[in-house]
Amino acid sequence: KAGVTQTPRYLIKTRGQQVTLSCSPISGHRSVSWYQQTPGQGLQFLFEYFSETQRNKGNFPGRFSGRQFSNSRSEMNVSTLELGDSALYLCASSPGQGGSYGYTFGSGTRLTVV
Amino acid sequence: DAKTTQPNSMESNEEEPVHLPCNHSTISGTDYIHWYRQLPSQGPEYVIHGLTSNVNNRMASLAIAEDRKSSTLILHRATLRDAAVYYCILSAYSGGGADGLTFGKGTHLIIQP
Numbered sequence: 638k639a640g641v642t643q644t645p646r647y648l649i650k651t652r653g654q655q656v657t658l659s660c661s662p663i664s665g666h667r668s669v670s671w672y673q674q675t676p677g678q679g680l681q682f683l684f685e686y687f688s689e690t691q692r693n694k695g696n697f698p699g700r701f702s703g704r705q706f707s708n709s710r711s712e713m714n715v716s717t718l719e720l721g722d723s724a725l726y727l728c729a730s731s732p733g734q735g736g737s738y739g740y741t742f743g744s745g746t747r748l749t750v751v
Numbered sequence: 752d753a754k755t756t757q758p759n760s761m762e763s764n765e766e767e768p769v770h771l772p773c774n775h776s777t778i779s780g781t782d783y784i785h786w787y788r789q790l791p792s793q794g795p796e797y798v799i800h801g802l803t804s805n806v807n808n809r810m811a812s813l814a815i816a817e818d819r820k821s822s823t824l825i826l827h828r829a830t831l832r833d834a835a836v837y838y839c840i841l842s843a844y845s846g847g848g849a850d851g852l853t854f855g856k857g858t859h860l861i862i863q864p
Contacts, residue, residue: 641794670851680795680838682851695851727794729852736783736842737802740852742794 639663641730641743649749655716658746662709662730669711670740671703674725683726686711687734715748723750755839760859769826771858773839776820781843784815785852786824788835788860795838795854798824834862 642661650656662669670685682695686705703713709730715722725747729740756774763769775784785800799806799813801822806813812825826833838857 672851672854679856680852680854682853685851693851729795736781736785736800739785739797739800740787741797742787745794 641728641741643726643728643743643746645746646744647747647749649751650718652718652720652750654718655714656718656748657712657714658726658728658748660711660713660728660730660743662711662728663741666730666732666741667709668731668734668738669705669709670729670731671711671713672727672729673697674727674745675723680727683713685734692734718750720750722748724748754853755841755855757837757839757855757858759856760861762861762863763829764863765831766828769829769833769860769862771824771826771837771839771860772821773823774821775839775841778819778841779843782841783843784813784819784822785840785842786811786813787838787840787852787854788833789838789857790835796835798837800842829860829862831862831864834860836860 644659668687671683674680684694685692689705700716705711725745727745729742731738731740786798787795789795799811801813814823836857836859840852
């Protein structure tokens with residue numbers, strides 16, 4: 638069974654640009670959530686999607702957005718990139734919502750903003 | 752958010768059992784206890800989760816205190832590949848949407864050969 642697939646694995650962008658990251662969840666998983674990991678802040682929750690609707694959002698500015706498609710695949714977008722957005726972006730999928738389900742994480746997309 | 756407290760680091764010997772503690776004194780009735788681990792340059796890996804009863808899987812066992820204010824992740828026979836940061840997290844569903852996982856600093860587990 639294929640795991641959570643994130644593309645691309647590595648990305649270098651210039652300040653002010655925008656970026657779109659992609660996540661394909663495990664087949665049958667309907668919940669997709671996104672996390673940002675930096676050395677200073679650790680792993681922080683960005684948002685969670687279930688049935689194409691954003692169900693919850695972390696404490697990040699509006700430059701961070703996402704969406705989920707009918708096949709549960711998800712994308713996140715960061716506009717007007719700042720140097721501080723350099724991080725590992727992780728996607729996690731789960732069969733459903735809530736604590737009764739474990740999350741499976743992808744390997745992440747390493748974004749570097751220069 | 753309900754929080755967890757873990758030791759910053761622990762050290763164990765290869766092929767011996769490892770008991771990783773986690774305190775969560777403000778846990779609510781709907782909070783599941785999750786454990787994940789992360790190796791360098793990789794995404795977190797699911798280990799185990801439970802609500803009230805002890806849980807076992809091929810990777811580990813989860814022992815939950817009767818009052819649910821603490822839990823212990825048990826690796827029965829540690830190998831060098833178990834060296835990682837282990838996160839104990841409370842996860843719940845709060846009506847409108849699932850709460851995201853709140854990662855703390857975790858426990859850095861060191862395995863000595």
